[in-house]
Amino acid sequence: MKLKFIIMLSFITLSLSPCYGQKNKDGETGRNKSGNAVIDAIMSRRSIRSYKKEQIKDEELNKILECGINAPSAMNRQSWEIRVVQNPEILKNLGSSFHNAPTLIIIASVADNFFSPVDCGLLGQNILLAAESLDIGTCVIGSILNAFETPEGAEVLKNLKLSEGYKPLYAIAVGYKNEKPDAKPRDKEKIKIIK
Ligand SMILES: Cc1cc2nc3c(=O)[nH]c(=O)nc-3n(C[C@H](O)[C@H](O)[C@H](O)COP(=O)(O)O)c2cc1C
Numbered sequence: 001m002k003l004k005f006i007i008m009l010s011f012i013t014l015s016l017s018p019c020y021g022q023k024n025k026d027g028e029t030g031r032n033k034s035g036n037a038v039i040d041a042i043m044s045r046r047s048i049r050s051y052k053k054e055q056i057k058d059e060e061l062n063k064i065l066e067c068g069i070n071a072p073s074a075m076n077r078q079s080w081e082i083r084v085v086q087n088p089e090i091l092k093n094l095g096s097s098f099h100n101a102p103t104l105i106i107i108a109s110v111a112d113n114f115f116s117p118v119d120c121g122l123l124g125q126n127i128l129l130a131a132e133s134l135d136i137g138t139c140v141i142g143s144i145l146n147a148f149e150t151p152e153g154a155e156v157l158k159n160l161k162l163s164e165g166y167k168p169l170y171a172i173a174v175g176y177k178n179e180k181p182d183a184k185p186r187d188k189e190k191i192k193i194i195k
Helices: 002-016 037-044 058-069 088-092 116-133 151-159
Strands: 080-085 103-110 136-141 166-176
Touching: 037 116, 058 080, 058 103, 058 116, 080 116, 103 116, 116 136, 116 166
Parallel strands: none
Antiparallel strands: 080 103, 103 166, 136 166
16 A cells, blocks of 8 residues: 555656656657756757758747847847848748758858857857747758858848848748658757866
């Protein structure tokens, strides 16, 4: 009787524990959930390279962008410009380096601000994590810069109408996920704590 009670109690404790084999939104247990939304988004985000054709909702896009511009920036100078391309014809002219995602967010940095690449990087990470929290896939696309070198790409770049001094730094592919890649290994040796 006592043993039965202990087994039951252990079962209840384990199933209530936030880290114990919780199911994700799709009802699968593959990834542990911590019970902390930010940590969950960080730990479950992966670069997505296969997207559904369906466009993401405007409310989702707007929320993701709003989270993006709430990133910190040096002296709050917000040294970025953002262009969102959803037009299939324009996307076609940029090739396929962005894995045929239905939305491409282009992030431009400005030459006269030393911290602009940092600002743009933080902006991008907010975008990635906000999207992940909505179960929307993303992939940072550094190679988009090559696409702007082609004649079609150069035309697209012109039509982005970036302000004087701004140049694309990278892009982010955005769309509903069509794959669930595993996490790539991380090197913990890169961390040294000095006490
Ligand atoms: C600056 C930067 C540029 C990247 N460029 C590309 C790219 O052009 N194409 C691509 O498929 N992934 C690109 N990635 C994604 C990385 O390959 C990916 O983040 C890395 O392999 C770790 O995998 P994870 O994002 O799934 O954790 C880029 C990432 C960063 C931060």
